[in-house]
Amino acid sequence: MRKVAVVGGGAAGIAAALTAAKRGFQVILLEGRSRLGGRLGSFFDKRAGCQFDLGVHLIIAGYANTLKLLERIDSTDTVEIQRSLFIPFYHPIKGRAEFRTICLPPPWNFLTGILNFRLLSVRERINLIRRLTKLTSTKKLTPQTAEQWLNEVSENEYERFWKPLIVSALNCYPEDVDIRMLKAALIEGFMKRGGLGFFLQPEAEIFHYRALKALKREGVSVRLNHPIKGLKIRENRIRSLAGNSGIEVQADEYIFALPPDALCNIFGDEISAIGLKLDLSALQYSNIVNVHLIFERRIFGDDFGCMLDTLPQWFFHRRRSDESEKGEAYSLVISAAERAIPPGCDVLEVCLADLERCGADLRGNRLLYHKIVNNKRATVKISPDIVDKRPGVMTDLANLYLAGDWVDTVFPPTIESAVLSGLQAVELGINHE
Numbered sequence: 001m002r003k004v005a006v007v008g009g010g011a012a013g014i015a016a017a018l019t020a021a022k023r024g025f026q027v028i029l030l031e032g033r034s035r036l037g038g039r040l041g042s043f044f045d046k047r048a049g050c051q052f053d054l055g056v057h058l059i060i061a062g063y064a065n066t067l068k069l070l071e072r073i074d075s076t077d078t079v080e081i082q083r084s085l086f087i088p089f090y091h092p093i094k095g096r097a098e099f100r101t102i103c104l105p106p107p108w109n110f111l112t113g114i115l116n117f118r119l120l121s122v123r124e125r126i127n128l129i130r131r132l133t134k135l136t137s138t139k140k141l142t143p144q145t146a147e148q149w150l151n152e153v154s155e156n157e158y159e160r161f162w163k164p165l166i167v168s169a170l171n172c173y174p175e176d177v178d179i180r181m182l183k184a185a186l187i188e189g190f191m192k193r194g195g196l197g198f199f200l201q202p203e204a205e206i207f208h209y210r211a212l213k214a215l216k217r218e219g220v221s222v223r224l225n226h227p228i229k230g231l232k233i234r235e236n237r238i239r240s241l242a243g244n245s246g247i248e249v250q251a252d253e254y255i256f257a258l259p260p261d262a263l264c265n266i267f268g269d270e271i272s273a274i275g276l277k278l279d280l281s282a283l284q285y286s287n288i289v290n291v292h293l294i295f296e297r298r299i300f301g302d303d304f305g306c307m308l309d310t311l312p313q314w315f316f317h318r319r320r321s322d323e324s325e326k327g328e329a330y331s332l333v334i335s336a337a338e339r340a341i342p343p344g345c346d347v348l349e350v351c352l353a354d355l356e357r358c359g360a361d362l363r364g365n366r367l368l369y370h371k372i373v374n375n376k377r378a379t380v381k382i383s384p385d386i387v388d389k390r391p392g393v394m395t396d397l398a399n400l401y402l403a404g405d406w407v408d409t410v411f412p413p414t415i416e417s418a419v420l421s422g423l424q425a426v427e428l429g430i431n432h433e
């Protein structure tokens with residue numbers, strides 16, 4: 001039986017390990033931390049007495065591979081997908097408005113949402129539909145930033161539709177991301193039947209506990225607390241991996257399901273052996289800040305909302321996992337935080353003021369708890385100069401395959417891209433030979 005070593009136990013590594021085991025390989029999954037899930041995880045806060053996710057993750061109806069993975073780790077009950085896309089928007093001056101699509105075949109479903117989106121004038125809605133149709137129907141877009149492509153858009157259309165969409169879906173400002181990534185996110189993610197998906201359980205329950213159980217059931221040997229520090233390459237093949245205290249792992253095939261910086265650390269000076277067009281050390285990343293809050297009572301009627309013209313771009317009401325929990329927990333999300341948060345900004349103060357400006361019920365509603373979590377290097381920025389250099393799963397080394405959200409799938413760096421790359425590393429890589 002051929003042996004496969006998967007390095008990295010995030011969404012990409014879990015997907016790769018499960019698929020390789022299903023294809024009859026003997027699989028060992030090596031994860032550096034004490035838990036699986038990578039960027040999908042939760043922490044228990046003693047002071048709050050409950051679990052918070054490291055960051056709120058939204059999935060989209062178009063994430064077919066992620067939904068399949070959830071099925072494989074017995075977690076379909078942990079996600080709720082809207083039957084059709086519905087997003088409440090909160091604007092400090094214009095108040096609440098809805099983006100609500102109806103159950104029509106795509107793209108008509110999406111277009112109905114725009115036609116009824118009252119934060120734009122009728123003329124702006126028509127222009128927006130024209131622009132969206134142009135974006136999604138142009139076969140070959142020239143490399144350029146989203147901002148360049150949107151240079152003729154009115155300020156309203158930009159600030160109330162394009163910018164929130166781009167920052168939320170791609171974790172980048174329009175000037176930092178290639179327009180082709182936005183097109184992919186729209187077509188593959190949003191313009192499908194169904195809408196947003198929300199996890200109903202803490203992410204650790206899904207991507208650590210349930211994933212671990214499923215991996216073990218499939219016969220995968222999972223080693224936690226097993227960071228890979230280096231490797232031996234001979235005659236164009238990886239011969240072994242070096243773990244903690246010099247423990248060696250040998251396999252026939254290797255799938256590295258790691259972020260670019262972790263890959264660089266392991267390969268060191270031998271990184272050129274992989275044959276990448278991309279200089280990994282020059283990649284730029286975007287941060288996501290989550291502001292977790294507990295109030296005495298609810299602050300909005302909606303369970304979530306997209307906030308405009310404010311520092312946080314989204315709020316999410318956190319479902320209780322335990323009836324004894326005190327208060328009502330919320331998570332605010334600030335994507336592309338390295339740009340969104342001005343230097344010296346008091347994030348908590350600004351967030352609370354923004355909630356109030358958007359109509360949150362904060363009067364006499366005591367803030368019982370707050371915690372700010374900065375997820376540094378949340379995703380890689382896919383700017384026009386790197387889109388065409390994103391590597392696929394194959395490498396110049398005969399027995400090395402890459403996976404991870406930054407690898408070239410049709411998707412921008414997201415859970416779906418991570419899962420799909422894990423599947424491809426097996427199906428186009430090791431299983432293809």
Ligand SMILES: Cc1cc2nc3c(=O)[nH]c(=O)nc-3n(C[C@H](O)[C@H](O)[C@H](O)COP(=O)(O)OP(=O)(O)OC[C@H]3O[C@@H](n4cnc5c(N)ncnc54)[C@H](O)[C@@H]3O)c2cc1C
Nearest residue numbers: 008010011012032038039055057058228378404405414415
């Ligand atoms: C706060 C936040 C919010 C996000 N929101 C969304 C969202 O709403 N929707 C969406 O689709 N995406 C979102 N993302 C992006 C999404 O989380 C990632 O795209 C996805 O989880 C990446 O999975 P991965 O397996 O490629 O990488 P990772 O999850 O980073 O997994 C890599 C794993 O490798 C391990 N590792 C690293 N070095 C070593 C080593 N030397 N040896 C062994 N193991 C090692 C790490 O510990 C980690 O477990 C968000 C990300 C963050 C941080």
